[in-house]
Amino acid sequence: MKEEFEKILKEFENKRISLLQILNYVNDKKGFIDEKDVEEISEFLEIPKNEIKSLISFYHFLNFNKKKKRIYVCSNITCLLKGAEEIISFLKSFPEIEVVETECIGQCDNAPCCIIENKIYKNLTKEKIKDLIKDERD
Amino acid sequence: MKGIKEEKRILKNFFGQKERKYEGIEKAIKMKPEEIIEEVKKSGLRGRGGAGFPTGIKWEFLRKDIKPRFLICNADEGEPGTFKDRELLDKAPHLLIEGMMIAMYAIGADKGFIYLRKEYNYLREKIYFEINEAKKFFNFDIKVFEGAGAYICGEETALLESMEGKRGEPRLKPPYPVSYGLLGYPTIINNVETLCNIPIIVKNGWEWFKKIGTEKSPGTKLFSVSGSVKKPGVYEFEMGKITLRELIYDICGAEKVIGVFPGGISTPPLKEDELDVNLDFESLFEKGSSIGSGGVIVFDDNIPLIKILRKTAEFFKNESCGKCTPCREGTLWLWKILKNIEDKKNKEEGLDFALSICEKIKGKCFCPLGETCAITCEIFIKKFKDKIKEEI
Numbered sequence: 001m002k003e004e005f006e007k008i009l010k011e012f013e014n015k016r017i018s019l020l021q022i023l024n025y026v027n028d029k030k031g032f033i034d035e036k037d038v039e040e041i042s043e044f045l046e047i048p049k050n051e052i053k054s055l056i057s058f059y060h061f062l063n064f065n066k067k068k069k070r071i072y073v074c075s076n077i078t079c080l081l082k083g084a085e086e087i088i089s090f091l092k093s094f095p096e097i098e099v100v101e102t103e104c105i106g107q108c109d110n111a112p113c114c115i116i117e118n119k120i121y122k123n124l125t126k127e128k129i130k131d132l133i134k135d136e137r138d
Numbered sequence: 139m140k141g142i143k144e145e146k147r148i149l150k151n152f153f154g155q156k157e158r159k160y161e162g163i164e165k166a167i168k169m170k171p172e173e174i175i176e177e178v179k180k181s182g183l184r185g186r187g188g189a190g191f192p193t194g195i196k197w198e199f200l201r202k203d204i205k206p207r208f209l210i211c212n213a214d215e216g217e218p219g220t221f222k223d224r225e226l227l228d229k230a231p232h233l234l235i236e237g238m239m240i241a242m243y244a245i246g247a248d249k250g251f252i253y254l255r256k257e258y259n260y261l262r263e264k265i266y267f268e269i270n271e272a273k274k275f276f277n278f279d280i281k282v283f284e285g286a287g288a289y290i291c292g293e294e295t296a297l298l299e300s301m302e303g304k305r306g307e308p309r310l311k312p313p314y315p316v317s318y319g320l321l322g323y324p325t326i327i328n329n330v331e332t333l334c335n336i337p338i339i340v341k342n343g344w345e346w347f348k349k350i351g352t353e354k355s356p357g358t359k360l361f362s363v364s365g366s367v368k369k370p371g372v373y374e375f376e377m378g379k380i381t382l383r384e385l386i387y388d389i390c391g392a393e394k395v396i397g398v399f400p401g402g403i404s405t406p407p408l409k410e411d412e413l414d415v416n417l418d419f420e421s422l423f424e425k426g427s428s429i430g431s432g433g434v435i436v437f438d439d440n441i442p443l444i445k446i447l448r449k450t451a452e453f454f455k456n457e458s459c460g461k462c463t464p465c466r467e468g469t470l471w472l473w474k475i476l477k478n479i480e481d482k483k484n485k486e487e488g489l490d491f492a493l494s495i496c497e498k499i500k501g502k503c504f505c506p507l508g509e510t511c512a513i514t515c516e517i518f519i520k521k522f523k524d525k526i527k528e529e530i
Contacts, residue, residue: 021284060256
């Protein structure tokens with residue numbers, strides 16, 4: 001990971017600007033950020049651990065500690081109009097995933113929609129969700 | 139992207155330039171930086187992020203005695219119902235890169251950043267591909283900075299805080315970013331659509347641009363239409379040359395309409411009988427609303443209005459950064475009250491109570507987030523009070 005950190009720092013040439021990019025990198029790679037990562041990043045960028053943890057709690061897509069696989073479902077007005085509530089309650093019936101109701105993800109022309117690991121899934125139906133969960137299980 | 143009748147279409151603008159021709163930048167580098175700023179100023183181009191501040195004047199305000207200077211493209215398009223920047227990044231990233239190159243040359247910026255929202259991560263590679271294509275011919279430094287999910291980071295000073303590895307909490311203004319921006323250096327922050335207009339203005343000249351649209355709102359505007367319509371999508375029109383009614387009925391095929399948010403949920407909704415309004419900055423302002431980000435959300439009675447109202451408050455409650463009390467507590471209470479009404483508790487005084495909370499938020503917030511929440515919810519309640527009461 002250190003090598004990647006170096007690469008990001010070299011690209012953005014500034015420790016402060018690199019911080020969020022490094023957190024994004026770790027979070028994308030592992031799906032979460034834990035105490036050890038925070039320590040490592042803190043040491044590498046010389047930024048206090050508390051500050052880093054406060055960032056993680058602020059941004060929606062950063063997770064502290066390992067949780068179940070996260071699925072971000074849009075619950076905003078357009079998606080509500082297109083039946084997001086039903087989709088959300090259906091998703092919640094699968095115990096292996098953590099359903100996070102998020103705000104508009106900019107796919108309103110293809111509502112309802114969700115994000116799993118930076119991938120966008122559009123025009124969700126119960127059928128599509130079943131396939132999606134099946135793929136995840138495999 | 140789809141358009142309207144041929145004669146109203148500005149194909150030359152976004153649609154005509156499907157390939158990388160770099161005609162704008164080729165012309166720009168033969169000009170002096172001040173001449174480009176003058177050109178943009180005379181064109182009357184106004185920022186497309188929502189506030190509508192004249193772009194040329196913003197560029198002129200940039201402090202010139204300090205180096206380095208930065209240009210940031212605000213691609214943190216978080217306004218619910220808005221996806222026009224996504225379409226530009228997806229279909230015409232070369233226009234953005236060209237616009238950024240011209241802007242950087244004009245303002246003497248050393249570095250450019252694109253603050254890309256995390257939800258658009260899948261467009262990142264496309265943008266980098268375009269940057270590398272342009273690098274074959276031009277020498278510049280643009281990087282993509284990725285957000286991590288926060289609506290408030292679309293506010294320019296919160297965006298700067300976020301880039302500096304802090305929580306996205308807005309800064310006190312002044313000083314404005316033009317004099318004290320990223321890491322304390324002069325910074326220009328422009329919206330994606332604004333920057334995409336730059337190569338076209340430079341290529342065709344300000345006189346050409348000024349002829350499109352209205353006197354005070356020149357050019358075209360992208361509208362992303364969603365909600366209860368048959369054909370949701372991104373549409374481009376001349377400013378002020380089409381009404382909201384035409385857009386949602388004739389073009390997008392709406393059938394039953396109760397109301398419309400004309401520019402995302404930060405703009406007060408319009409009732410069905412108020413739809414005969416031209417789509418430009420001034421006309422919508424006169425109607426007590428705003429063109430906002432161009433995110434038109436059409437709603438019918440498919441779901442209860444109270445649900446839409448509750449969701450509006452909930453959105454601002456979730457996205458409030460927590461820096462100032464009126465916004466943090468106010469949006470929370472507003473949401474709680476509306477949630478209670480939705481759950482059939484406190485039906486009688488609920489709406490009046492909600493209105494009194496709006497009154498207490500208004501004019502007391504640090505940044506526009508809390509402010510818009512109060513105004514949107516207040517107008518929503520006032521306009522649809524009878525209908526909501528019927529429902530509950």
